[in-house]
Amino acid sequence: DQQVKQNSPSLSVQEGRISILNCDYTNSMFDYFLWYKKYPAEGPTFLISISSIKDKNEDGRFTVFLNKSAKHLSLHIVPSQPGDSAVYFCAASEGNANAGKSTFGDGTTLTVKP
Amino acid sequence: KAGVTQTPRYLIKTRGQQVTLSCSPISGHRSVSWYQQTPGQGLQFLFEYFSETQRNKGNFPGRFSGRQFSNSRSEMNVSTLELGDSALYLCASSLGGTGAEAFFGQGTRLTVV
Numbered sequence: 762d763q764q765v766k767q768n769s770p771s772l773s774v775q776e777g778r779i780s781i782l783n784c785d786y787t788n789s790m791f792d793y794f795l796w797y798k799k800y801p802a803e804g805p806t807f808l809i810s811i812s813s814i815k816d817k818n819e820d821g822r823f824t825v826f827l828n829k830s831a832k833h834l835s836l837h838i839v840p841s842q843p844g845d846s847a848v849y850f851c852a853a854s855e856g857n858a859n860a861g862k863s864t865f866g867d868g869t870t871l872t873v874k875p
Numbered sequence: 876k877a878g879v880t881q882t883p884r885y886l887i888k889t890r891g892q893q894v895t896l897s898c899s900p901i902s903g904h905r906s907v908s909w910y911q912q913t914p915g916q917g918l919q920f921l922f923e924y925f926s927e928t929q930r931n932k933g934n935f936p937g938r939f940s941g942r943q944f945s946n947s948r949s950e951m952n953v954s955t956l957e958l959g960d961s962a963l964y965l966c967a968s969s970l971g972g973t974g975a976e977a978f979f980g981q982g983t984r985l986t987v988v
Contacts, residue, residue: 765917795976804879804965804979805918850917861906861923861971862931868917 764788765853767866775874780838782869784851787832791853795863796825796836799848808849809836841873877901879968881980888987893954896983900947900968906930907949908977909941912963921964924949925971956987 792813797805811818852863880899910918920933924943967977
């Protein structure tokens with residue numbers, strides 16, 4: 762039973778346009794959600810996070826939206842740049858004691874075309 | 876500030892052997908988590924150590940074990956290696972609290988032949 766799902770394995774967008782990456786979860790105990798970006802041959806790097814008490818968090822070109830009732834979150838990148846091309850992972854964790862245990866989705870490969 | 880260091884970067888082992896991977900977290904970080912990534916898969920959680928104690932454990936067989944030392948450095952051991960253990964093993968360190976950002980190392984690429 763996969764508790765965090767990224768249903769789109771890949772996404773291709775034109776430079777300057779918006780990229781929207783989606784993530785669904787099933788565990789209602791998740792209370793913290795994170796997005797990571799991964800380039801080939803490197804470990805994931807943290808991008809942005811959101812607590813379950815919020816529905817939106819913004820950091821520069823990156824915005825994460827959380828819809829708790831739908832158990833859905835999305836990452837918006839505006840405007841998209843070629844350097845954003847990478848694999849994006851959605852992750853979720855529950856509670857302070859489980860903070861070090863994140864459940865990851867399978868990732869979405871974003872390609873931004875010049 | 877030095878990042879998370881994993882050694883070795885690459886490893887080739889024979890089926891049936893055992894292997895030990897090492898992770899040095901960011902200074903001050905008390906939580907170290909280990910993940911396995913196989914081709915086309917997301918990151919599968921192995922276990923997390925916090926202040927030398929295993930705080931969380933994923934759904935992996937007992938062949939996978941780990942430990943954490945007083946300086947927060949962590950080791951992961953896999954015994955009786957199987958071909959399916961070939962993967963990228965990633966270590967992440969964090970301060971350990973809710974919402975604490977995890978910093979990943981570059982990983983150890985293990986190939987079992």
